[in-house]
Amino acid sequence: MSRLDVATGFSLQNVYYFLLFLFFLPFVIILVSAEQKDPDSLCASQETCGKCLQTSKCVWCSTNFQTILFSFIKAFGMNGQIVRCVTRDKFQREGNLWCKRSDVVDIANTMTILENLPLSSSKGQNPIQLQPQRIKLRLRRDEEHRIILKYSQAEDYPVDLYYLMDLSATMEKYKEKLSELALKLEEAMRKLTSNFLLGFGSFVDKVVLPMSNTHPKWLENPCYTGSRSLKFCAPSYGFKHELSLTDNVTLFKVKVMESPVSANLDLPEGSLDALMQAIVCTNEIGWREKARHLLVLSTDASYHIAGDGKLAGIVEPNDCQCHLDEDGYYTHSLLQDYPSIAQIHKKSREHNVNIIFASPRKKHTRVYKIYQNLSEIISGSSIDTMEGKGQNIVALISRQYETISPSLVKYPHREHDNDENEYDTTCQRRNTQVCSRIIAAAAAAVAIAIAIAIAIAVVVVTVT
Numbered sequence: 001m002s003r004l005d006v007a008t009g010f011s012l013q014n015v016y017y018f019l020l021f022l023f024f025l026p027f028v029i030i031l032v033s034a035e036q037k038d039p040d041s042l043c044a045s046q047e048t049c050g051k052c053l054q055t056s057k058c059v060w061c062s063t064n065f066q067t068i069l070f071s072f073i074k075a076f077g078m079n080g081q082i083v084r085c086v087t088r089d090k091f092q093r094e095g096n097l098w099c100k101r102s103d104v105v106d107i108a109n110t111m112t113i114l115e116n117l118p119l120s121s122s123k124g125q126n127p128i129q130l131q132p133q134r135i136k137l138r139l140r141r142d143e144e145h146r147i148i149l150k151y152s153q154a155e156d157y158p159v160d161l162y163y164l165m166d167l168s169a170t171m172e173k174y175k176e177k178l179s180e181l182a183l184k185l186e187e188a189m190r191k192l193t194s195n196f197l198l199g200f201g202s203f204v205d206k207v208v209l210p211m212s213n214t215h216p217k218w219l220e221n222p223c224y225t226g227s228r229s230l231k232f233c234a235p236s237y238g239f240k241h242e243l244s245l246t247d248n249v250t251l252f253k254v255k256v257m258e259s260p261v262s263a264n265l266d267l268p269e270g271s272l273d274a275l276m277q278a279i280v281c282t283n284e285i286g287w288r289e290k291a292r293h294l295l296v297l298s299t300d301a302s303y304h305i306a307g308d309g310k311l312a313g314i315v316e317p318n319d320c321q322c323h324l325d326e327d328g329y330y331t332h333s334l335l336q337d338y339p340s341i342a343q344i345h346k347k348s349r350e351h352n353v354n355i356i357f358a359s360p361r362k363k364h365t366r367v368y369k370i371y372q373n374l375s376e377i378i379s380g381s382s383i384d385t386m387e388g389k390g391q392n393i394v395a396l397i398s399r400q401y402e403t404i405s406p407s408l409v410k411y412p413h414r415e416h417d418n419d420e421n422e423y424d425t426t427c428q429r430r431n432t433q434v435c436s437r438i439i440a441a442a443a444a445a446v447a448i449a450i451a452i453a454i455a456i457a458v459v460v461v462t463v464t
Helices: 003-023 025-034 049-053 066-076 088-097 169-180 182-190 216-220 249-258 271-280 308-312 341-350 366-377 391-404
Strands: 058-061 085-087 110-115 134-140 145-152 159-166 196-203 239-246 292-298 353-359 382-385 420-427 430-432 443-451 456-462
Touching (some): 049 058, 058 088, 134 145, 159 169, 159 271, 182 249, 182 391, 196 249, 196 271, 239 249, 239 271, 271 341, 341 353, 353 366
Parallel strands (some): 159 196, 292 353
Antiparallel strands (some): 110 134, 145 443, 420 430
């Protein structure tokens, strides 16, 4: 072979490899950059299509590069792989230089509406306040999807009001006022809705030292003060469900009057024990699924919190479950500790119960401030005094109902620790977390941004 032939063959071979290098240069750049710790490295490290699509914001190239790259890798002695999984942003920048668009695999979030009944707010009809009611989502991990819901306040929407009263001896005069005002309370609520139910429960505290005096004479009569004691109180108890929700106001009045007062030893009461049972005992109380739930707590004393049960040797945490016997008594009063404020907050939101603290103490007193602080912690709750001749109680409930009913408030809820759900409402042409003063038949929009922590999931969302 002549020297010219060798030179020519060598030149042509170099040109061939040089052109091949230029052709695969973009892939080499992606390969090198994937080895660095940059935002694209998470996608680049995914070696299969399944893993790539289970990673947030990644797309996969289905082109088979094995045959094309064989001679190139062999010639240059490269030991590596072409990156087949990149971010959507990188794909938009690189385009066909990385992969043909027809070969790119990407799964987008999808939403299917399963139930979409129109908003209904007329009297006599089953109220529909949110639209759509049921949707099906197919979501990729950590990728946000926004859902727009319409909300309209229904006219004559059902209202359930459960009155939870401290029946220790110091509250006796307020019990009598509540009984006398039963008809006025019904009259005031009927102006707001014709579909109104009323229930009643009472509480004192755990019957164990140091909460209550456990001497036999004091167990029989907690108001016992000595051998010549003339005052009699009923034996103490934790919580008792007296009357399920009913439209019979006369029966409510009778039940309130028939409920005797009792007494305990220390100053705080078992308010949180009673609150938990009143919230979670849905069937026993009679809470209706499609109704506004108002729970009025009336007491003149502070409350025991989680951990106080240890003073009596009760170390089992509260399980947030319903424990009522056939007579309506709380059966786990001496078996479980008081619930925490966080548990009350969580359960009140899960069961859509709005708590109203009705304090007989004036606003500058210590007890009022204690429940004011509690109201600030428990979302959807409110507080006011019930001073005067008793009419203030009716005005309080009516006023707080009017405050609650026209407001649309969304609270973030997480099924998993890494889930992120954000809520925005739009009313009166502005974005806010709370839509207040929504009048009947007026619509407001709720935008829900949902992101899930699991890989690719089908989620069915029911909105009520």
